[in-house]
Amino acid sequence: DTAVSQTPKYLVTQMGNDKSIKCEQNLGHDTMYWYKQDSKKFLKIMFSYNNKELIINETVPNRFSPKSPDKAHLNLHINSLELGDSAVYFCASSQESMYRSYTFGSGTRLTVV
Amino acid sequence: AQTVTQSQPEMSVQEAETVTLSCTYDTSESNYYLFWYKQPPSRQMILVIRQEAYKQQNATENRFSVNFQKAAKSFSLKISDSQLGDTAMYFCAFYSGGSNYKLTFGKGTLLTVNP
Numbered sequence: 038d039t040a041v042s043q044t045p046k047y048l049v050t051q052m053g054n055d056k057s058i059k060c061e062q063n064l065g066h067d068t069m070y071w072y073k074q075d076s077k078k079f080l081k082i083m084f085s086y087n088n089k090e091l092i093i094n095e096t097v098p099n100r101f102s103p104k105s106p107d108k109a110h111l112n113l114h115i116n117s118l119e120l121g122d123s124a125v126y127f128c129a130s131s132q133e134s135m136y137r138s139y140t141f142g143s144g145t146r147l148t149v150v
Numbered sequence: 151a152q153t154v155t156q157s158q159p160e161m162s163v164q165e166a167e168t169v170t171l172s173c174t175y176d177t178s179e180s181n182y183y184l185f186w187y188k189q190p191p192s193r194q195m196i197l198v199i200r201q202e203a204y205k206q207q208n209a210t211e212n213r214f215s216v217n218f219q220k221a222a223k224s225f226s227l228k229i230s231d232s233q234l235g236d237t238a239m240y241f242c243a244f245y246s247g248g249s250n251y252k253l254t255f256g257k258g259t260l261l262t263v264n265p
Contacts, residue, residue: 068251070251070252077257078189078239078257078258079255079257079258080241080255080258081255082252082253082254085251085252087251092251093251093252095252125193127195129195131251139185139195139197139253141194141195143192143193143194144193144194144195146193
């Protein structure tokens, strides 16, 4: 029943490792996003995909690579993790309409040690 | 670029009282949408209320209402009859439509409801 699901919910890893976060939505939305929430709770968009096409790439290091195999999935792969990558990562989806109503996943707390 | 400003990093209110959270934004767009999101300690982002800029009537959802002043670019959230479960971070967010798909968030206001 979960509309936007992310896995894993928690991820602890060492510096230099490569990790992935998966996101799936069952709402039939055509646009999916990754947002990063830093330690001060500030939320900022990282990527946006519309119908599997990259729409937004907001000055994110190229160690971060999103992949959208289909409209319902948007995964985030991070290479060579750094301490500063520690944050909560939110996946979200929305549907083009008269207004935008985003649905967020429950977030993935990434801790790099 | 659009910016969203929440000038109150923290607020507190007694249970059953009313509290207003402030939000201002800057844009040159004429058609846009504004949102308030709530993030409780569970960290889930929950949509509280939304307002279309072309609508003059202020949005209302149960105990939550907004005061939308388009000329002043102000979008405040009023919570009536505050409940303990309202304790959370509240984020104001802006979306301008078109090919710009992103939500721009303010830095948030931490609201604590005291018993």
